[in-house]
Amino acid sequence: MGPNAAPSLFDDLPEPQGPAPAAAPSAPDPALTPQAAAPKPEPEAARPAAPATPSAPPLAGSYSASSIEVLEGLEPVRKRPGMYIGGTDERALHHLFAEVLDNAMDEAVARHAKLITVDLDAEGWLSVKDDGRGIPVDPHPKHPGKSALEVVMTVLHSGGKFSGKAYETSGGLHGVGVSVVNALSERLDVTVWRDGHEWKQSFSRGLPLGPIAQVQPSKKKGTLIRFKPDEEIFGVGAAFKPARLFRMARSKAYLFRGVEIRWTCAAERITDHTPTEAVFHFPNGLADALSERIGELETVTPAFAGRVERKGEAGAVEWAVTWSPIGFGEADGFVSSYCNTVSTPDGGTHEAGFRAALVKGLKAYGELTNEKRAGLITAEDVIANAGALISVFVRNPEFQGQTKDRLSSPDAQRLVEQLMRDPLDHWLTESPKQANTLLGFVIERAEDRLKRRKDKEVQRAQATRKLRLPGKLSDCSRQSANGTELFIVEGDSAGGSAKQARDRTTQAILPLRGKILNVASATADKLRANIELSDLALALGVQPGSRFNIDDLRYERIVIMTDADVDGAHIAALLITFFYRSMPETIRQGRLFMALPPLYRISAGPLSEYARDDAHRDELLATVFKGKKVEIGRFKGLGEMMASQLKETTMDPKKRTLARVTVPASEEEIEDLVERLMGKKAEARFQFIQDNAQFAVADLDV
Numbered sequence: 144m145g146p147n148a149a150p151s152l153f154d155d156l157p158e159p160q161g162p163a164p165a166a167a168p169s170a171p172d173p174a175l176t177p178q179a180a181a182p183k184p185e186p187e188a189a190r191p192a193a194p195a196t197p198s199a200p201p202l203a204g205s206y207s208a209s210s211i212e213v214l215e216g217l218e219p220v221r222k223r224p225g226m227y228i229g230g231t232d233e234r235a236l237h238h239l240f241a242e243v244l245d246n247a248m249d250e251a252v253a254r255h256a257k258l259i260t261v262d263l264d265a266e267g268w269l270s271v272k273d274d275g276r277g278i279p280v281d282p283h284p285k286h287p288g289k290s291a292l293e294v295v296m297t298v299l300h301s302g303g304k305f306s307g308k309a310y311e312t313s314g315g316l317h318g319v320g321v322s323v324v325n326a327l328s329e330r331l332d333v334t335v336w337r338d339g340h341e342w343k344q345s346f347s348r349g350l351p352l353g354p355i356a357q358v359q360p361s362k363k364k365g366t367l368i369r370f371k372p373d374e375e376i377f378g379v380g381a382a383f384k385p386a387r388l389f390r391m392a393r394s395k396a397y398l399f400r401g402v403e404i405r406w407t408c409a410a411e412r413i414t415d416h417t418p419t420e421a422v423f424h425f426p427n428g429l430a431d432a433l434s435e436r437i438g439e440l441e442t443v444t445p446a447f448a449g450r451v452e453r454k455g456e457a458g459a460v461e462w463a464v465t466w467s468p469i470g471f472g473e474a475d476g477f478v479s480s481y482c483n484t485v486s487t488p489d490g491g492t493h494e495a496g497f498r499a500a501l502v503k504g505l506k507a508y509g510e511l512t513n514e515k516r517a518g519l520i521t522a523e524d525v526i527a528n529a530g531a532l533i534s535v536f537v538r539n540p541e542f543q544g545q546t547k548d549r550l551s552s553p554d555a556q557r558l559v560e561q562l563m564r565d566p567l568d569h570w571l572t573e574s575p576k577q578a579n580t581l582l583g584f585v586i587e588r589a590e591d592r593l594k595r596r597k598d599k600e601v602q603r604a605q606a607t608r609k610l611r612l613p614g615k616l617s618d619c620s621r622q623s624a625n626g627t628e629l630f631i632v633e634g635d636s637a638g639g640s641a642k643q644a645r646d647r648t649t650q651a652i653l654p655l656r657g658k659i660l661n662v663a664s665a666t667a668d669k670l671r672a673n674i675e676l677s678d679l680a681l682a683l684g685v686q687p688g689s690r691f692n693i694d695d696l697r698y699e700r701i702v703i704m705t706d707a708d709v710d711g712a713h714i715a716a717l718l719i720t721f722f723y724r725s726m727p728e729t730i731r732q733g734r735l736f737m738a739l740p741p742l743y744r745i746s747a748g749p750l751s752e753y754a755r756d757d758a759h760r761d762e763l764l765a766t767v768f769k770g771k772k773v774e775i776g777r778f779k780g781l782g783e784m785m786a787s788q789l790k791e792t793t794m795d796p797k798k799r800t801l802a803r804v805t806v807p808a809s810e811e812e813i814e815d816l817v818e819r820l821m822g823k824k825a826e827a828r829f830q831f832i833q834d835n836a837q838f839a840v841a842d843l844d845v
């Protein structure tokens with residue numbers, strides 16, 4: 144085909160948007176093209192084969208082999224763009240530019256191209272041109288009648304970057320990118336200069352509008368892709384944002400020193416300060432990018448920047464990092480990472496390697512200079528206030544998905560860590576003053592972090608404590624368990640006296656109402672459901688049963704304080720059994736006690752004494768009060784005592800007597816204990832308490 148054939152190539156073909164004569168037009172999936180205007184019929188060739196029953200509504204039983212479609216060519220891209228460009232929003236739209244620019248950049252990194260031009264024209268067409276080798280145009284051996292260029296543009300997973308022969312370290316790797324751009328463009332024109340000629344082919348929504356045309360002889364080389372995104376996919380009025388394109392083009396130039404990128408944009412497209420013309424060329428690479436990004440900002444140290452190539456095989460790392468005590472504008476820190484010039488906003492293995500290199504280097508320097516606190520630092524402390532750019536070049540990178548938001552090649556991590564180690568060591572030891580400043584800054588971050596965590600834990604503990612205490616508990620004011628006591632008191636009136644009699648700093652009062660469940664016979668569920676017992680557990684700060692932890696105990700001592708009568712003994716017995724069954728550790732560690740309130744008050748004139756029981760009374764009468772005319776009063780219950788009396792006789796740690804509850808030594812004794820505690824006769828239970836109280840009095844605890 145001669146140059147004269149060219150014009151007809153574009154003029155003769157029907158516009159794909161025109162009405163199609165097809166009988167059963169397949170409307171675009173509304174879910175995919177929400178903003179699309181009235182459904183437009185797709186070009187003839189893009190339509191799937193007619194289904195077996197085209198007009199009948201789908202029946203429940205009609206799901207069969209004929210329901211399973213195989214999408215051909217570029218159809219899947221148009222049907223499910225999300226899989227290829229991450230959606231159909233503005234970000235996805237600009238990803239089209241990234242794909243085309245990536246390909247031009249791959250030519251540059253492979254040292255075949257030096258100049259890339261980007262242009263957005265008044266009508267919204269975007270052009271990307273490079274002076275590389277040009278996409279091959281010769282017939283493809285496996286696709287008879289098609290040029291390599293047509294294959295590249297219309298067949299998914301076709302490309303020259305699979306083997307590593309045509310490109311060493313490329314951003315492209317799937318053979319998908321430019322074909323996806325083609326599929327999602329209302330129109331795309333490719334011009335190639337190579338093999339002594341200029342070549343041209345045009346497409347609409349992924350379909351060639353004609354075969355490749357040899358336009359005219361030319362000595363130039365390179366590729367030009369000019370396209371307009373499809374409004375059916377991206378919505379009516381969707382258009383490239385000049386500012387965004389500008390940023391993307393500029394950041395590419397920072398990533399490869401050997402390229403110049405020229406930017407032009409029609410003035411009528413620009414709504415902000417984006418220039419209509421610019422040239423990007425940065426001989427200092429990322430170091431330039433970092434100083435451009437941080438401007439006049441005050442930093443902890445001058446930037447640490449460098450570039451190292453792997454010896455022997457393809458692979459390189461470049462970085463620039465600095466730290467700011469006041470953050471970088473909207474964030475405390477940032478890390479922008481790239482692999483083979485492709486931006487990876489979600490980070491990945493190269494970022495992990497970068498963080499590891501910094502932490503290890505700083506820790507090693509801390510060891511060298513005997514700064515012990517360097518042991519505290521983590522990657523978080525190093526990175527949180529860092530502004531960093533990191534770029535790697537590796538063979539066969541692995542990304543997550545076609546938009547390549549995250550790098551997953553494991554060797555990228557090793558590469559970065561290895562190649563950064565020596566330069567970092569040198570940088571630190573070369574200027575100790577600067578290194579010490581940085582290390583000190585990072586250690587401060589670590590100490591802040593540890594302090595914040597501690598504060599948070601304390602807050603949390605306080606919050607749960609406040610939240611979960613039962614309402615009827617009168618807590619003591621001391622926050623730690625040390626030296627504190629919880630009095631479990633029988634009934635509200637005794638609770639009232641005890642509240643007045645207590646030392647509020649260390650003594651807490653929990654009145655129990657009503658009958659406590661008979662714990663020996665109750666099921667675990669019933670135990671949990673019992674309000675009095677679950678309040679008790681809450682007050683103690685523990686969970687009864689298998690999840691009990693003695694360290695949770697909010698008090699040093701637990702004191703059961705019941706009336707010195709049969710009912711009181713019963714309640715005490717039930718409580719001891721409860722502790723024995725569901726938190727035996729409290730007894731084993733000797734933290735459960737019984738208060739020993741007096742039964743009698745004996746007085747003769749100014750002289751007065753309290754007697755615990757009948758025997759004690761008789762003993763006092765025979766000694767202290769011998770020959771005196773005495774008055775003997777019997778307390779009916781704790782509630783009857785004046786607060787001062789209760790304090791003096793039972794609660795004041797300086798004057799009272801407590802009996803420590805101890806665990807029986809042998810199995811039989813335990814059996815016997817439970818049997819006696821839970822025995823039918825109240826008398827027997829009462830006896831037990833008295834016996835043990837007496838016995839335990841020897842084990843005084845004040």
Ligand SMILES: Nc1ncnc2c1ncn2[C@@H]1O[C@H](COP(=O)(O)OP(=O)(O)OP(=O)(O)O)[C@@H](O)[C@H]1O
Binds near residue numbers: 242246302303
């Ligand atoms: N500007 C260009 N110059 C030279 N060859 C190109 C250019 N753009 C594309 N190609 C060729 O077309 C092939 C297909 O490109 P495409 O973007 O579809 O896939 P890829 O770059 O190989 O991988 P990816 O899907 O990851 O981008 C490339 O592998 C390359 O051989």
Ligand SMILES: [Mg+2]
Binds near residue numbers: 242246316321
């Ligand atoms: Mg590509």
Ligand SMILES: [Mg+2]
Binds near residue numbers: 298301302318319
């Ligand atoms: Mg392809």
